[in-house]
Amino acid sequence: MSKLHLPFLRTPLLLCVLVLLPLPFKVISQDANTERTILLDLKKQLGNPPSIQSWNSSSLACTWKEVTCGDDGSVTGLHLGDKDITETIPPTVCDLKNLTFLNMNFNYIPGGFPKVLYNCTKLQYLDLSQNYFVGPIPDDIDKLSGLRYIDLGANNFTGNIPPQIANLTGLRKLFLYQNQFNGTFPKEISKLSNLVELELPFNNFLPSSIPVEFGQLKKLRLLWMTRANLIGEIPESLASLSSLETLDLAENDLEGKIPDELFTLKNLTYLYLFHNNLSGEIPQRVESLNLVEVDLGMNQLNGSIPEDFGKLKKLQLLSLFDNHLSGEVPPSIGLLPALKTFKVFRNNLSGALPPIMGLHSKLEEFDVSTNQFSGQLPEKLCAGGVLLGVVAFENNLSGPVPRSLGNCNSLHTIQLFSNNFSGEIPAGVWTATNMTYLMLSDNSFSGGLPSKLAWNLSRLELSNNKFSGPIPPGVSSWVNLVVFNASNNLLSGEIPVEITILPHLSNLLLDGNQFSGQLPSKIISWKSLTSLSLSRNALSGQIPKEIGSLPDLRYLDLSRNHFSGEIPLEFDQLKPVFLNLSSNHLSGKIPDQFDNLAYDYSFLNNSNLCAVNPVLNFPNCYAKLRDSKKLPSKTLALILVLTVTIFLVTMIVTLFVVRDYQRKKAKRDLAAWKLTSFQRLNFTEANILASLTENNLIGSGGSGKVYRVAINRAGDYVAVKRIWNNEKMDHNLEKEFSAEVQILGTIRHANIVKLMCCISSESSKLLVYEFMENQSLDRWLHGRKRSPSMGISAVHNSVLDWPTRFQIAIGAARGLSYMHHDCHTPIIHRDVKSSNILLDSELRARIADFGLARILAKQGEAHTMSAVAGSFGYMAPEYAYTTRVNEKIDVYSFGVVLLELATGREPNSGDEHTSLADWAWQQFGHGKPIADCLDPEIKEPCFLQEMTTVFNLGLICTHPLPSTRPSMKDVLEILRRGSPDSNGEKKTGAELDAVPLLGTVTSISATTQRETA
Incomplete structure (x- = not known):
């Protein structure tokens, strides 16, 4: 600047002009442009x-x-x-010099x-x-x-947590x-x-x-170390954590007494010590008056429940189940x-x-079962109007059921x-409006049965x-x-x-009563019995x-009645595990199927x-026939x-008349059928219709029959499902047909059965699928255990080995994951079970039978069903009391399939009160070794860890709380980690057990298990 202009710098006017010059704003604009360029470059490096x-x-x-x-316009957070x-995180991100906040979770x-x-x-x-990070956390x-x-x-971080992490002295929250x-x-x-929250749960640390x-x-306000392989005693030094609000040490191998001082922490709000080996008495002096939840279940605690618990005015949850408490x-x-x-x-x-239990609080869950309580149930349990369950079985309780429970619609x-x-x-x-399970057996209740039950x-x-x-x-x-x-x-x-019209009835047990008269002969809806x-x-x-x-009838006991006449020939279609018709007045021939030891x-x-x-210790039928009264030989010859x-004359006359009529009728009938193809076909509707004979019948169910039809001389087959009901389509069957066509006609996936075409007329609908040579997974897993007279093909006498089962699990998971996450609109199957998982010639899995499936309006959005559908033993517990469902009902059912694969048990093979899922949770809750639950026919040391992982995954998939179950995408990822990688190697069992979602298999109280039985 020349001296000529210097005097003007002293004038106020010029100073104001200089202040208003846009130079500083140009500098900020350049920085903003630079950071925008950095971010656009970052976007590109992250794969756009x-x-x-x-x-x-x-x-x-x-x-x-x-x-x-x-405030200065620079980027501070992403x-x-x-x-x-x-993609991996590029170095470009640190070109943002003022970056203080970086969140890249859930990628x-x-x-x-x-x-x-x-x-x-x-x-x-x-x-x-x-995310998918691997390897150790670096020492630096x-x-x-x-x-x-x-x-x-x-x-997927491994190894040790480095001690150098303690050098981050400003750290307030550490989550690993x-x-x-x-x-x-x-x-x-x-x-x-300065640490306020420390989370180290669900890690397989060395025992420490x-x-x-x-x-x-x-x-420290939060210390969370659930399932961290902790051993030894709880140190008394934790009583020095005066700021502690949440202490969660559940599901470890801690032992010894609970330090008395823990219950003196003034700020302690949540205390979870369940599923350990803690012993001794619960501290009797309780001064932590802010306690909201206390869970000490599944330990070895003895003594009495502290009287001081009655001082905890904020206490919402008190869980002391599965201990040795007395008094x-x-x-x-x-x-x-x-x-x-x-x-x-x-x-x-x-x-x-x-007696005043429930009178002063809004009690929701009440489980006092398997104790020695006497006297009556408290009268006011539902005074708050939100009680969900009263579970008090296996006690010495007496008297009537409190009348107030009759006004408790929340139950x-x-x-x-x-x-x-x-x-x-x-x-x-x-x-009661929401009643789902009413279990009153083994008491002295009287009175009659009601005409109306909870819907x-x-x-x-x-x-x-x-x-x-x-x-x-009114039944x-x-x-x-x-x-x-x-x-x-x-x-x-x-x-x-x-x-007989109850559509979902699976078990009907009326033995040991005084019923008389004849059984109803018109069985309309017992297809699930x-x-x-x-x-x-x-x-x-x-x-x-x-x-x-009845297609699924496995247990039939009609003994000790007054039935007469012959055993129906239709009983040859039954495949019972147990049959008892003894002590009646039956006559005639025992059906061939049951004529064995x-x-x-x-x-x-x-x-x-x-x-x-x-x-069998019965008279020979042929001998009885010979001993019966005979006609004279001349008379028999004349009749013959x-x-x-007459037969020959009738056949000759009829042959010419009928042949012409049949030709004309066949043309008319064929014209009445409409074929809609979804794949390239090498057959016509005439090929299919001509082969729907009893000789080709391979299965039947509640919605129709299934035939195996040859489509050429090369030995290629298709499976044909005929949905037909007395010459007129039933409304529900029409809906099932529409569902299968709508879904299978639009999706393509290697693990979903391929729908070739549909053929329809006014009274009958045909769905034509690719043929699965090895039929269903159900027959492979359970066919050998059923009676030899059931007609199971010889191939199912082989034991399905574990590697094959594991690949079937992966294949089925791929199909369900595709339905839930990759379809334009998500699809819920609603009837996932081993009999709906078909196997091709190489035992690869295909999801089949979409008659109950529904398409959701939006991904993740719950859908309202007009009625409960599905198969007993596979149905998620929430499906029994709400029609608002989402994909998690399929996850539950698939979890049952995983338990079938790991244990070899059938889905209803718990005890008289439980299903397979309930049984598995009980084994887990009782601390039984998982190895004892696995299928002994295929359990080998080299597969033990892998089978254990699948069993654990089955547990978390069948968790009673839908929100706790993983998505099918996560389930598939867990299973895929156990399959061969690009180098042909597998993850070890320990690595599988430590994948993120398996760490969330948490303890569930037995009452929750029973309420979802």
Whole structure:
């Protein structure tokens, strides 16, 4: 600047002009452009994820929703969580010099810990959770010296947690949950004096005790170390954590006493120590008056319940189940104003329950089962109006059911079996709006059965009581009933025909009553029936032949009645595991299927029966025929000549007339069929229609029959499903047909059965599929265990080895994952089961039978179903009491299939009160070794870890809470990690067990298991 202009610098006007010059704004604009260029370059290096397509050169970076900026306009934060990023983090990110916040969670980022972030010198917040990071956390992680928050959870980090992490002295939150750490965690963490939250759960650390030094973390509010392989005792130094609010050490191998001082921490709010080996008494002095939840279940604790628990005015959950506690429940527990959940089942508690229980709080869960309680149930359990369950079975309780429960519409379950209750059931209990399970067996209840039940009641168990009178005609309204057990009562009258229309009935047990008359012969809807027991009654007449058409009937007991006549020929279609027709008045020939030693005791005390097989202790049918009165030989000869003559004349006359008629009729009939193809076809509808004969029949079910049809001379086959109902399509069958066409006609996947075409007429619908040579997984797993007379093909006598089972699991998971996550609109199958998983010639899995499937309106959106559908043993518990469902019902059913693969058991093979899923959870809850649960026929040391992993995955898939179950995408990922990688190697069992989702298999109380039985 020349001297000529210098004097003007002193004038106020010029100073104002200089202040308003745009120079500083040009500098900021250049910085903004630079950072925008950096971000666009970052976007490119991350693979241009579609989720951040809004990033472009025509807008300011600070306007992008994934970007936050400081007051000076520089980028300070990146929010890139759940953006489907699959690339490693590039160094470019640290070119943003003022970056303090970086969130890249819920992506698919591979590789080791991103050391490129060391150049982000101002970084304070780092969240890389829920990705695919592998390898160890580097020893020089302390180069990120400014960190205050770090979340590396739900990845695949291994090795040790380095002690250098303690050099991050500003750290307030350290989250390393759900990884594959197989080394140690350092005691040096105790040096993080500013640490507020520490999460290390769901890791397979080397067996380690809790460092005494952790007591130095004076600011710590959360200590979470569930399933961290902890051993030894809980150190008393934890009582020095004066700021501690949540202590979760559940599911470890901790032992010894609970330190008395823990219950003196003033700020302690949540205490979870369940599923350990803790012993001794619960500390009797409780001064932690802020406690909201206390869970000490599944330990070895003894002594009594502390009286001081009655002082905890904020307590909402008290869970002490599965211990050795004795004595009475302190009356003060009944006064707690906030108590919602009270679980003390499986202890040695006795005495009367607090009579005011539920009066002062809105009680939701109440489980006191398997104790020695006496007296009556508290009258006011449902005073708050939100009680979900009353579970008190296996005690010495007596008296009537509280009348107040009859006004409790929130109830989902009442389980009072194995007590001394008496009197009549309050009317409102039968019809409570949300009632799903009513289990009252083994008491002295009396009165009659109601005409109306709760609309969604699926399990009614009344056996071994004194119920009397008839089954009311109103039984037709019990439409959602799956199990009806009223054995050993005083019920009488005829069995009403209305009971035969219940569409979901699986178990009907009415033995040991006083029923008389004939059985209804018109069985309309018993297509799901698996067990029918009517023994020890006074039933008479002929056995209805329709029973022989029940496709899933496995248990049939009609013994000790007055049935007469012949055993229906239709019984040849049955494939029972148990059959008992003894002690009746039956006559004629025992069906060929049962004429073997497997049914040696099935027909005793029927003096007029005969058999062909001399092994059975019955007269020979041919001998009886010879001994019967014979016609004279001349008469027989004359009858024979006349019969042959008439037959020949009739055939000759009819042949010419009928042949022409059939040709014309065939043309007319063929024209009435419409073919809609979805694949390239090498056959016509005429090929299919001509082969729908009984000789080609390979299966039948509730919605139709299935045929195997040859389509050429080369031996190629298709499977044809015929949906047909008495010449007129039933509305429900029409819906099933439409569902299969809508879904299978539009999707293509290697693990979903291929629909070739559909052929339809007014009265019948045909679905033509690719043929699966090896039929269903169900037959491979369970066919050998059933009676040899069931007609199981010889191929199913082979044991399905574990590698094949594992590949079947992966294939089926691929199909379901595609339906849930990759279809334009997600699809819920609603009937996933082993019989709907078909196997091709190489035993590869295909998902089949989409008659119950539904397409969701939006991904993740729950859908309303008009009625419950599915198969007993596979149905998710929430499906029994709500019609609002989502993909998690398929996850539950697939979990049952996984348990079938791992254990070899059938889906209904629990005890009399449980299914396979309930049984598996009980084994887990009791601490039984998982190895004892696995299929002994294929259990080999080299497969043990892999089978254990699949069993664990089956558990978490069948968790009662839908939100806790993984998605099918996650399930598939877990299974794929156990399959050969690109080098042909497999993950070890330990690596599989440590994958993120398997770490979430948490303990579930037995009451939750029973309420979802």
